[in-house]
Amino acid sequence: MPRRPDASPQTLLVLAALFEAPDAWHYGYDLSRRLGLRSGTLYPILVRLAERGCLETRWVEAERPGRPPRHTYRLTAEGRALARSRLAATTPAHRPAMEGWGA
Protein backbone atom coordinates (compact mmCIF):
# COMPACT_ATOMS: atom_id res chain seq x y z
CA MET A 1 0.00 0.00 0.00
CA PRO A 2 2.46 2.66 -1.12
CA ARG A 3 1.90 6.38 -1.46
CA ARG A 4 -0.03 7.54 -4.51
CA PRO A 5 2.53 6.89 -7.20
CA ASP A 6 1.13 9.02 -10.01
CA ALA A 7 -0.07 12.09 -8.23
CA SER A 8 2.95 14.40 -8.50
CA PRO A 9 2.31 17.69 -10.32
CA GLN A 10 4.83 16.70 -13.00
CA THR A 11 3.14 13.34 -13.61
CA LEU A 12 -0.22 15.07 -13.84
CA LEU A 13 1.23 17.47 -16.41
CA VAL A 14 2.51 14.56 -18.49
CA LEU A 15 -0.80 12.72 -18.22
CA ALA A 16 -2.69 15.86 -19.17
CA ALA A 17 -0.48 16.52 -22.20
CA LEU A 18 -0.81 12.94 -23.45
CA PHE A 19 -4.53 12.89 -22.71
CA GLU A 20 -5.08 16.07 -24.70
CA ALA A 21 -4.43 14.16 -27.92
CA PRO A 22 -4.85 10.54 -26.84
CA ASP A 23 -4.63 9.01 -30.30
CA ALA A 24 -1.51 10.91 -31.35
CA TRP A 25 2.02 9.70 -30.83
CA HIS A 26 4.13 12.13 -28.79
CA TYR A 27 7.88 12.70 -28.92
CA GLY A 28 9.84 13.00 -25.67
CA TYR A 29 11.60 16.21 -26.66
CA ASP A 30 8.35 17.86 -27.71
CA LEU A 31 6.75 16.91 -24.39
CA SER A 32 9.77 18.23 -22.54
CA ARG A 33 9.60 21.60 -24.29
CA ARG A 34 5.83 21.97 -24.07
CA LEU A 35 5.69 21.07 -20.40
CA GLY A 36 8.92 22.75 -19.35
CA LEU A 37 10.20 19.50 -17.84
CA ARG A 38 13.83 18.44 -18.03
CA SER A 39 14.57 15.04 -19.48
CA GLY A 40 15.68 13.89 -16.01
CA THR A 41 12.16 14.55 -14.74
CA LEU A 42 10.17 13.54 -17.80
CA TYR A 43 11.75 10.20 -18.66
CA PRO A 44 11.52 8.53 -15.23
CA ILE A 45 7.81 9.45 -15.33
CA LEU A 46 7.46 7.90 -18.79
CA VAL A 47 9.34 4.80 -17.61
CA ARG A 48 6.98 4.37 -14.65
CA LEU A 49 3.89 4.88 -16.76
CA ALA A 50 5.11 2.36 -19.32
CA GLU A 51 5.98 -0.18 -16.61
CA ARG A 52 2.42 0.06 -15.31
CA GLY A 53 1.00 -0.51 -18.77
CA CYS A 54 -0.32 3.04 -19.01
CA LEU A 55 1.92 4.04 -21.88
CA GLU A 56 2.34 2.54 -25.31
CA THR A 57 5.70 3.10 -27.00
CA ARG A 58 6.81 2.88 -30.61
CA TRP A 59 10.03 3.49 -32.50
CA VAL A 60 9.87 5.57 -35.65
CA GLU A 61 12.57 6.13 -38.22
CA ALA A 62 14.26 9.53 -38.09
CA GLU A 63 13.32 11.95 -40.84
CA ARG A 64 16.93 12.37 -41.86
CA PRO A 65 18.83 9.23 -42.81
CA GLY A 66 21.67 8.18 -40.58
CA ARG A 67 20.01 9.58 -37.46
CA PRO A 68 18.90 7.23 -34.67
CA PRO A 69 15.22 6.24 -34.53
CA ARG A 70 12.92 8.18 -32.24
CA HIS A 71 10.78 6.83 -29.43
CA THR A 72 7.16 7.96 -29.34
CA TYR A 73 4.44 7.60 -26.75
CA ARG A 74 0.71 7.54 -26.30
CA LEU A 75 -1.62 6.49 -23.52
CA THR A 76 -3.07 3.00 -23.47
CA ALA A 77 -6.71 2.48 -22.51
CA GLU A 78 -5.52 1.93 -18.97
CA GLY A 79 -3.44 5.11 -19.18
CA ARG A 80 -6.43 7.09 -20.36
CA ALA A 81 -8.48 5.81 -17.46
CA LEU A 82 -5.67 6.74 -15.09
CA ALA A 83 -5.37 10.21 -16.63
CA ARG A 84 -9.11 10.71 -16.40
CA SER A 85 -9.24 9.75 -12.74
CA ARG A 86 -6.09 11.61 -11.73
CA LEU A 87 -7.03 14.78 -13.56
CA ALA A 88 -10.56 14.66 -12.17
CA ALA A 89 -9.08 14.46 -8.68
CA THR A 90 -6.70 17.37 -9.30
CA THR A 91 -6.95 19.98 -6.59
CA PRO A 92 -7.98 23.50 -7.61
CA ALA A 93 -4.48 24.71 -6.70
CA HIS A 94 -3.01 22.60 -9.49
CA ARG A 95 -5.65 23.36 -12.09
CA PRO A 96 -4.04 26.50 -13.56
CA ALA A 97 -0.95 24.47 -14.49
CA MET A 98 -3.14 21.90 -16.27
CA GLU A 99 -5.17 24.34 -18.30
CA GLY A 100 -4.63 23.72 -21.96
CA TRP A 101 -3.46 20.17 -21.33
CA GLY A 102 -6.80 18.46 -21.47
CA ALA A 103 -7.68 18.88 -17.78
Place this chain on the structure above:
Amino acid sequence: MKAKAFDRAFDAAAHRVLAWSGRHAEPSNAPWIDALRGELEQVEGGPARLVWALGGLSIVCSTRSNTLTRIWRSLPAPLRISAYGLALGAVMVVAIIWSIVIAPSHESDSEYAAGYLVGYLVLFAYFGLSGFLVARGGSSMGRAVLTGAATAVVGIGMALVTFIIIDNLFLDVVMQQPDKAYGFAHSGLASARDYVNQGNVLGFVTAMPMAAAIGAGCGLVGGLLAHRLGFRHAATA
Protein backbone atom coordinates in the same frame (compact mmCIF):
# COMPACT_ATOMS: atom_id res chain seq x y z
CA MET B 1 34.88 29.18 -34.32
CA LYS B 2 35.37 29.06 -30.58
CA ALA B 3 31.62 28.65 -30.06
CA LYS B 4 31.57 25.67 -32.40
CA ALA B 5 34.43 24.06 -30.52
CA PHE B 6 32.51 24.50 -27.26
CA ASP B 7 29.41 23.04 -28.87
CA ARG B 8 31.35 20.02 -30.06
CA ALA B 9 32.87 19.52 -26.61
CA PHE B 10 29.43 19.65 -24.97
CA ASP B 11 28.02 17.37 -27.64
CA ALA B 12 30.79 14.84 -27.05
CA ALA B 13 30.16 15.02 -23.30
CA ALA B 14 26.43 14.45 -23.90
CA HIS B 15 27.16 11.32 -25.92
CA ARG B 16 29.55 10.08 -23.23
CA VAL B 17 26.91 10.60 -20.54
CA LEU B 18 24.39 8.61 -22.55
CA ALA B 19 26.93 5.88 -23.27
CA TRP B 20 27.75 5.63 -19.56
CA SER B 21 24.04 5.59 -18.69
CA GLY B 22 23.46 2.84 -21.25
CA ARG B 23 26.15 0.70 -19.63
CA HIS B 24 24.84 1.23 -16.10
CA ALA B 25 21.09 1.17 -16.64
CA GLU B 26 19.19 -2.04 -16.00
CA PRO B 27 18.88 -4.00 -19.25
CA SER B 28 15.13 -3.47 -19.30
CA ASN B 29 15.71 0.30 -19.27
CA ALA B 30 18.34 0.40 -22.00
CA PRO B 31 15.70 1.35 -24.62
CA TRP B 32 14.95 4.48 -22.62
CA ILE B 33 18.56 5.56 -22.90
CA ASP B 34 18.28 4.95 -26.66
CA ALA B 35 15.11 7.04 -26.60
CA LEU B 36 17.05 9.93 -25.07
CA ARG B 37 19.75 9.42 -27.68
CA GLY B 38 17.16 9.56 -30.46
CA GLU B 39 15.82 12.86 -29.17
CA LEU B 40 19.31 14.29 -28.64
CA GLU B 41 19.46 15.04 -32.34
CA GLN B 42 16.49 17.39 -31.94
CA VAL B 43 18.11 19.44 -29.20
CA GLU B 44 19.93 22.51 -30.41
CA GLY B 45 23.11 23.77 -28.77
CA GLY B 46 25.86 21.83 -27.03
CA PRO B 47 25.03 22.85 -23.44
CA ALA B 48 21.33 22.04 -23.97
CA ARG B 49 22.30 18.65 -25.37
CA LEU B 50 24.40 17.90 -22.31
CA VAL B 51 21.51 18.89 -20.04
CA TRP B 52 19.23 16.63 -22.09
CA ALA B 53 21.66 13.72 -21.82
CA LEU B 54 21.74 14.06 -18.04
CA GLY B 55 18.28 12.52 -18.13
CA GLY B 56 20.09 9.21 -18.63
CA LEU B 57 21.60 9.54 -15.16
CA SER B 58 18.12 10.06 -13.74
CA ILE B 59 16.94 6.83 -15.36
CA VAL B 60 19.94 4.97 -13.93
CA CYS B 61 19.40 6.43 -10.45
CA SER B 62 15.64 5.91 -10.41
CA THR B 63 15.96 2.28 -11.47
CA ARG B 64 18.64 1.68 -8.84
CA SER B 65 16.33 3.19 -6.26
CA ASN B 66 13.52 0.95 -7.51
CA THR B 67 15.83 -2.04 -7.19
CA LEU B 68 16.63 -1.17 -3.58
CA THR B 69 12.91 -0.77 -2.90
CA ARG B 70 12.22 -4.20 -4.43
CA ILE B 71 14.99 -5.78 -2.34
CA TRP B 72 13.59 -4.12 0.78
CA ARG B 73 10.09 -5.38 0.02
CA SER B 74 11.39 -8.89 -0.65
CA LEU B 75 12.86 -9.15 2.86
CA PRO B 76 10.85 -11.22 5.36
CA ALA B 77 8.35 -9.10 7.28
CA PRO B 78 9.97 -9.68 10.71
CA LEU B 79 13.28 -8.40 9.37
CA ARG B 80 11.66 -5.30 7.84
CA ILE B 81 9.83 -4.59 11.08
CA SER B 82 13.06 -5.02 13.06
CA ALA B 83 15.27 -3.03 10.70
CA TYR B 84 14.90 0.27 12.55
CA GLY B 85 15.66 -1.49 15.83
CA LEU B 86 18.72 -3.22 14.36
CA ALA B 87 20.05 0.13 13.15
CA LEU B 88 19.40 1.70 16.54
CA GLY B 89 20.98 -1.26 18.32
CA ALA B 90 24.11 -1.04 16.15
CA VAL B 91 24.56 2.62 17.08
CA MET B 92 23.95 1.90 20.77
CA VAL B 93 26.43 -1.00 20.81
CA VAL B 94 29.15 1.29 19.47
CA ALA B 95 28.22 4.02 21.96
CA ILE B 96 28.25 1.57 24.88
CA ILE B 97 31.62 0.07 23.96
CA TRP B 98 33.01 3.56 23.48
CA SER B 99 31.74 4.93 26.80
CA ILE B 100 32.63 1.89 28.92
CA VAL B 101 35.77 0.40 27.39
CA ILE B 102 37.47 2.92 25.09
CA ALA B 103 36.79 6.20 26.89
CA PRO B 104 35.42 5.23 30.31
CA SER B 105 34.07 7.91 32.60
CA HIS B 106 34.85 7.88 36.32
CA GLU B 107 32.03 10.21 37.28
CA SER B 108 28.64 9.36 38.73
CA ASP B 109 25.69 8.95 36.34
CA SER B 110 23.96 11.78 38.17
CA GLU B 111 26.48 14.16 36.58
CA TYR B 112 24.93 13.35 33.21
CA ALA B 113 21.24 13.56 34.13
CA ALA B 114 20.47 16.16 31.46
CA GLY B 115 22.31 14.11 28.84
CA TYR B 116 20.35 10.98 29.76
CA LEU B 117 17.08 12.92 29.55
CA VAL B 118 17.94 14.13 26.06
CA GLY B 119 19.01 10.60 25.13
CA TYR B 120 15.64 9.16 26.20
CA LEU B 121 13.77 11.85 24.26
CA VAL B 122 15.82 11.05 21.16
CA LEU B 123 15.04 7.35 21.62
CA PHE B 124 11.31 8.01 21.93
CA ALA B 125 11.43 10.25 18.87
CA TYR B 126 13.19 7.47 16.96
CA PHE B 127 10.54 4.93 17.96
CA GLY B 128 7.93 7.39 16.74
CA LEU B 129 9.86 8.00 13.53
CA SER B 130 9.83 4.28 12.75
CA GLY B 131 6.04 4.24 13.07
CA PHE B 132 5.79 7.42 11.01
CA LEU B 133 7.89 6.02 8.17
CA VAL B 134 5.97 2.75 8.08
CA ALA B 135 2.62 4.55 8.03
CA ARG B 136 3.90 7.02 5.44
CA GLY B 137 4.71 4.05 3.22
CA GLY B 138 1.03 3.14 3.34
CA SER B 139 1.04 0.48 6.05
CA SER B 140 -1.75 0.15 8.59
CA MET B 141 -1.78 1.76 12.01
CA GLY B 142 -1.30 -1.68 13.57
CA ARG B 143 1.92 -2.11 11.58
CA ALA B 144 3.11 1.32 12.78
CA VAL B 145 2.48 0.32 16.41
CA LEU B 146 4.16 -3.05 15.89
CA THR B 147 7.17 -1.42 14.23
CA GLY B 148 7.52 1.08 17.08
CA ALA B 149 7.44 -1.74 19.62
CA ALA B 150 9.86 -3.90 17.63
CA THR B 151 12.24 -0.96 17.19
CA ALA B 152 12.32 -0.40 20.93
CA VAL B 153 12.60 -4.08 21.90
CA VAL B 154 15.31 -4.90 19.35
CA GLY B 155 17.30 -1.70 19.93
CA ILE B 156 17.12 -1.75 23.73
CA GLY B 157 17.56 -5.53 23.76
CA MET B 158 20.80 -5.26 21.78
CA ALA B 159 22.01 -2.55 24.16
CA LEU B 160 21.25 -4.64 27.26
CA VAL B 161 22.92 -7.74 25.83
CA THR B 162 25.96 -5.57 25.08
CA PHE B 163 25.97 -4.39 28.69
CA ILE B 164 25.92 -8.01 29.88
CA ILE B 165 28.83 -8.98 27.63
CA ILE B 166 30.91 -5.88 28.32
CA ASP B 167 30.34 -6.01 32.07
CA ASN B 168 31.60 -9.59 32.18
CA LEU B 169 34.51 -9.15 29.78
CA PHE B 170 35.74 -5.87 31.27
CA LEU B 171 34.63 -6.26 34.87
CA ASP B 172 37.69 -4.49 36.29
CA VAL B 173 37.06 -1.43 34.11
CA VAL B 174 33.33 -1.43 34.82
CA MET B 175 33.85 -1.62 38.58
CA GLN B 176 35.82 1.62 38.47
CA GLN B 177 32.55 3.45 37.86
CA PRO B 178 31.66 5.17 41.16
CA ASP B 179 27.99 4.12 40.99
CA LYS B 180 28.90 0.47 40.42
CA ALA B 181 31.53 0.46 43.17
CA TYR B 182 29.12 2.08 45.62
CA GLY B 183 26.29 -0.25 44.69
CA PHE B 184 28.45 -3.34 45.04
CA ALA B 185 29.78 -2.22 48.42
CA HIS B 186 26.22 -1.93 49.73
CA SER B 187 24.77 -4.97 47.94
CA GLY B 188 25.88 -7.66 50.36
CA LEU B 189 26.90 -9.85 47.41
CA ALA B 190 30.15 -11.78 47.52
CA SER B 191 31.45 -10.98 44.03
CA ALA B 192 31.36 -7.98 41.71
CA ARG B 193 30.42 -10.30 38.81
CA ASP B 194 27.33 -11.49 40.68
CA TYR B 195 26.44 -7.88 41.40
CA VAL B 196 26.65 -6.66 37.78
CA ASN B 197 24.88 -9.75 36.42
CA GLN B 198 22.08 -9.46 38.94
CA GLY B 199 21.59 -5.84 37.95
CA ASN B 200 21.68 -6.66 34.25
CA VAL B 201 19.20 -9.53 34.50
CA LEU B 202 16.84 -7.42 36.58
CA GLY B 203 17.25 -4.57 34.11
CA PHE B 204 16.53 -6.88 31.17
CA VAL B 205 13.39 -8.34 32.72
CA THR B 206 11.93 -4.97 33.65
CA ALA B 207 13.16 -2.92 30.70
CA MET B 208 11.94 -5.11 27.86
CA PRO B 209 8.18 -4.92 28.60
CA MET B 210 8.55 -1.21 29.27
CA ALA B 211 10.43 -0.75 26.00
CA ALA B 212 7.72 -2.63 24.12
CA ALA B 213 4.96 -0.50 25.64
CA ILE B 214 6.75 2.81 25.12
CA GLY B 215 7.81 1.85 21.59
CA ALA B 216 4.25 0.87 20.71
CA GLY B 217 2.95 4.17 22.06
CA CYS B 218 5.54 6.18 20.16
CA GLY B 219 4.89 4.14 16.99
CA LEU B 220 1.19 4.94 17.35
CA VAL B 221 1.92 8.65 17.66
CA GLY B 222 4.20 8.49 14.61
CA GLY B 223 1.58 6.59 12.61
CA LEU B 224 -1.16 9.03 13.58
CA LEU B 225 1.08 11.93 12.59
CA ALA B 226 1.73 10.36 9.20
CA HIS B 227 -1.99 9.91 8.60
CA ARG B 228 -2.66 13.43 9.84
CA LEU B 229 -0.18 14.76 7.30
CA GLY B 230 -2.07 13.03 4.54
CA PHE B 231 -0.08 9.85 3.95
CA ARG B 232 -2.98 7.47 3.55
CA HIS B 233 -3.56 4.20 1.82
CA ALA B 234 -4.01 4.73 -1.89
CA ALA B 235 -4.92 2.58 -4.82
CA THR B 236 -1.97 1.99 -7.04
CA ALA B 237 -2.10 2.94 -10.69
